[in-house]
Amino acid sequence: MAKLTIDDQEYEFPDGTSLFEACREARGEALPHFCYHPDLPVAGVCRLCQVEVEGMPKLTIACNTTVRDGMVVHTRSEKVNKAVQQILELHLINHPVDCPICDQAGECGLQNQYMQYGLYESKVEIQAKVKKHKAKVIGPYVILDMERCVLCSRCVRFCNEVTGTGELGIFNRGDRAEVDVAPGVELDNNYSMNTVDICPVGALTSRDFRFAKRVWMLKSAQGVCPGCATGCNVRIDHEAGRIYRLKPRYNPEVNGRWMCDRGRMTYKQVHSERRLLTPLDGGKDVTWAAAREQLARMLEGKPPALAVVSPHASLEEMFLAVKLAGAEATVSGPANLDREDGDDLLLDADRTPNRRGLATLGIPELQSGALADRLRAASGPVLVLGGDPARDEAVAGAMEGREGLIFVGDHDGPTAQAAQLVLPAAVWAEKAGVFVNRMGRWQGFQQAVARPGAVRDGWRILAEMLSLTGAAPAFESLRAVRRGLTAKVLPEGELDMDRMPEFGFMPAGGER
């Protein structure tokens, strides 16, 4: 351990701790910086994180220094503040100051640091600034403004060290230096939009989010990406019922600070034109009251003969499906659906968020032929919960012309077309729930936006079905569902699902 003094207070940090991180902890906020990033190798190029270390002849950069026993460090002295101001002025010499039309405005390291440390009169006329390429499309999701770049090299290091794809580099020298893709190369790796997140200024921005919304208008909710079995933690940025973007939310056990581009685009499903917005009886829009009457007629007070549960459903919904149909009559499938290529970083070949939840509740997954056989053999109504299993040919064949098919789902497709009764249910961003990721980690997500049209929360639809079959107990709240669920699969008192731990919950022996 190293004992040191930072801004007149004594601290102790493990040997090898970066002085930058030690100062962050001591000050309660990071030192000014552009190039430092906790998940990238140190570059030490922006020179902003200057601190004064007693006994050293000059100021030093904290990001490239480790703590030493007996160090006395000053981070707010006049000398430090002056140096930071001068370096910032240097960074801004050629900056176009086009903040009003910059998507980064409101969350820009340059703006924030200028307000905190800069506040000087510029000595450079706008006309005298070096002009560079603006609005250059460099990949399917990313656009580059070279004039705004402060050459921190974070994006270059990300492509070299995290994805190993090396598309970006810094070319030329002096005030002509600029970041760019190599000739003939596109920034099109699976994780390209992380460069937008880590770019401290508005040099790399998202083509998808470009000019869509001023960031200070956005509200945020905590979500879990539904795009694959990894379950990256995300922040859902939304306003007035519309989601504008997903950003990675730090979880050291799952995704660190990254997420893939495909996952970021999953929010588009929420506002898709294919959403089911009203109950449908025989393909015709009906009210919930009429749908309930039809449901009662179809069930005749009995549980469905079979429940087919999707790995896209939440754990709570899966639990209620088992309660409703019974363990013997609850299956999932076809097991071959929603599987594509994965990669070595985060993206899993299993493109469903809760397949591990099926195993948690003992719901078997059937191959398409076996599922088609079960559908044909079921005598009585069949519940299909979520997903779209009729995208599989054999399953579609078994559903075709079948009476008594009840679909609790969110998007129109072959299953909705085959169903006698369609009950429109919320998607992940419109409800609270839990997904179990591929490692067995239970991760909670919040409702971000209101449910559109006559869409209802899935657990409520299933609880109502349960009450129609007379099966006790009735579930009056999501909390009650969760209590029933944990009592079934976890030792008593191990988890309160309404208070999920920040980085999720891993039951003993959960990892595979």
Ligand code: SF4
């Ligand atoms: S584009 Fe952004 S992340 Fe890349 S070097 Fe420039 S300022 Fe840094």
Ligand code: SF4
């Ligand atoms: S890796 Fe999977 S969970 Fe993570 S962002 Fe991509 S699709 Fe979503």
Ligand code: FES
């Ligand atoms: S943050 Fe230390 S030199 Fe850039």
